[in-house]
Amino acid sequence: MSEPRPIHPVILCGGSGTRLWPVSRKSRPKPFLPLIGEVTLFEQAIGRVAGDARFAAPIVVAGAQHIDLIEEQLGADREHLLVIEPMARNTAPAIALAAALLPEDAIMLVCPSDHHIADEAAFRAAAIAAAQLASEEWMVSFGISPTHPETGYGYLHRGEELSGGFRIAKFVEKPDLERAKAYMASGEYSWNGGIFAFRAGTLLEELKTHRPEMADLVARAATEGRRENSRFHPAPEPFAAIEGDSIDYAVMENTSRAAMVPADMGWSDIGNWAALQDALPQDSTGSFVNGQADLVDCRNVMAMSDGPRISAIGLEDISIVVSGGEVLVTTRDGAQKVGKLPGAVNQ
Numbered sequence: 001m002s003e004p005r006p007i008h009p010v011i012l013c014g015g016s017g018t019r020l021w022p023v024s025r026k027s028r029p030k031p032f033l034p035l036i037g038e039v040t041l042f043e044q045a046i047g048r049v050a051g052d053a054r055f056a057a058p059i060v061v062a063g064a065q066h067i068d069l070i071e072e073q074l075g076a077d078r079e080h081l082l083v084i085e086p087m088a089r090n091t092a093p094a095i096a097l098a099a100a101l102l103p104e105d106a107i108m109l110v111c112p113s114d115h116h117i118a119d120e121a122a123f124r125a126a127a128i129a130a131a132q133l134a135s136e137e138w139m140v141s142f143g144i145s146p147t148h149p150e151t152g153y154g155y156l157h158r159g160e161e162l163s164g165g166f167r168i169a170k171f172v173e174k175p176d177l178e179r180a181k182a183y184m185a186s187g188e189y190s191w192n193g194g195i196f197a198f199r200a201g202t203l204l205e206e207l208k209t210h211r212p213e214m215a216d217l218v219a220r221a222a223t224e225g226r227r228e229n230s231r232f233h234p235a236p237e238p239f240a241a242i243e244g245d246s247i248d249y250a251v252m253e254n255t256s257r258a259a260m261v262p263a264d265m266g267w268s269d270i271g272n273w274a275a276l277q278d279a280l281p282q283d284s285t286g287s288f289v290n291g292q293a294d295l296v297d298c299r300n301v302m303a304m305s306d307g308p309r310i311s312a313i314g315l316e317d318i319s320i321v322v323s324g325g326e327v328l329v330t331t332r333d334g335a336q337k338v339g340k341l342p343g344a345v346n347q
Contacts, residue, residue, distance in 0.1 A: 006053065006056040007107050007109050008059060008098075008108050008109065009056070009058040009108075009109045009111060010095060011111055012062075012113060014063070014091075014094070016029065017030065018338070018344040018347075020273065021347075022321060022326035022327075022343065022344075023035075025324070025347055030270065031045075032069045032070075035270060036116050036276075036279055040073060041270065042113045044117070045112070045115070048117065052124065055109070058081075059102075061098055067084060067231075079230075081230060083232045083234065084231060085239065086239050093218055093239070095110050095203065095247050096203065096207050096218040097221065097222060099198065099201075100204065100222035105199065107134050107200075108134075108200055109130070109196075110195065110196040111195050112195070112269070115193070115194070117266060117267050119266045126261050130165070130261045133162065133163075133164055133165050133259050137202050138162070138258075139203070139206060139251065139252060141196055141258070141259070142194075142260070143166075143191070143261065144191035144193040144264075146189065149177060149180035149183070150180060151174055151175060152271060153269075154191070155171075155172040156192050156260050157170040157188060165260055166259065166261075167258065168258040190260065194269065206251050206255050209254075210254040210255070211245065211250045211251070214245070218239075221234035272336050273330060274336075276302075288301075288302050291303075291304055291305035291310075291322075292309040293305060293320075294310070294311045294312070295313075296314070298315045298316065299315075300316055301315050301317075301318050301319070302320065302321070304323070308322055317333075319331075328343075
């Protein structure tokens, strides 16, 4: 019996460094920071598929401004292909570019570079199940087991059972709190974690069906591009002409082959300061401190400083961050708006 073909991880590096401002900056955004533990989120993403023969060397898709950071964190001993986007065009073109550089029968495992996953064994088990479905022409999302009624994520409504997963009956946009509570109580909904598995040829066929112009421009960018050792440069002219879109809107919500694998793996997208606090160890008051900080009669407070002392009394559900000469104070509910602050936008 022949060995199964290795799964090809595709690691997406994007973002403008605004949602975790002021620690995250455009010059060094969230993926390249050691926010949880000693290694960066990008290094965690690479490490989850390293040293396992079931996974091939990764393809990393990123913009030119972060190439030095990526190669520094990959290390000289790692085999990889680095696809350098001429400009950002969202996830659908980025994933399609990687697919165009792989054999048609290759199974892709698409992972954002800035997520945290506590249970790596559960991640790999879900990846193997997703790869099997993808080899059967399914377009597979990871359905994250919800831990609370979250209003900041999209949801997947589980449909009929498949071998190793389920059809996706419906993609649901971010709900209000009451609907989020109902989704969780039903047991039929999962968070849409933004992790996917595809057969490369199937993805390109689906893209051609639902976004034919994008498919043609991606094909041109790939065939007219050039490779220099471990770097691939897509042709800039056709890539610039692409009207960007997410993989969800371009393909997943349109295909009749959408499936999901359940994944209970301690996942977080670390999408704001409240999400980061939830992923970090907390003291008996639910608080987390990093750097010089004194908290008195506080509950559920995050206090992080790279220098000046933070002193807080009687606060609850607040994040206080001091970094690089900037100070941020926000409620947990307000954390989703940090990326709109002038300091974050006008870096």
